[in-house]
Amino acid sequence: MLGYVARNMREGTVETAQWNEVDERVGADAVLLDTRTPGEVADGAIPGALNIPVDELRDRMDELPDGRVLAYCAVGVRGYLASRILVxxxxxxxxxxxxxxxxKAATQG
Structure with missing residues (x-):
């Protein structure tokens, strides 16, 4: 999986953001998408995120508002898959x- 991610980043197929860019990238024209399971979200989430698990994303894309999507999961793999599905x-x-x-580690210590 790491090889796919690296190749897609090198080729410009996937775009990534860092933890400190969340506020500037999410605004009136973007949505924050949490691709984790509801059980994971119950333990904490980035405020304002819409939760659609990556396994349900193809069937629930109509729930996403128009505009850019910043996808995330626990560590990045499901967020990567979600961003590829969306693109x-x-x-x-x-x-x-x-x-x-x-x-969470960067913002809440």
Whole structure:
């Protein structure tokens, strides 16, 4: 999986964001998408995120508002998959490197 991610980043197929870019990338024209399971979300999430588990994303894309999507999961793999699914469906999507785990460690110590 890491090889796919690296190749897609090198080729510009996938765009990533860092934990400190969340606020600037999510605004009036973007949505924060949590691709983890509801059980994981119950233990904490980035405020304002919409939860659609990656396994349900293809069937629930109509729930996403228009605009750019910043996808995340626990550490980045499901967020990466979600961003690829969204881009292939014609959406503009970015994956949060390190996911919720990195964001939480950086913002909540």
């Amino acid at each position: 292939q469906a014609g959406r503009e999507a970015v994956n949060l490197d390190g996911g919720y785990t990195t964001w």
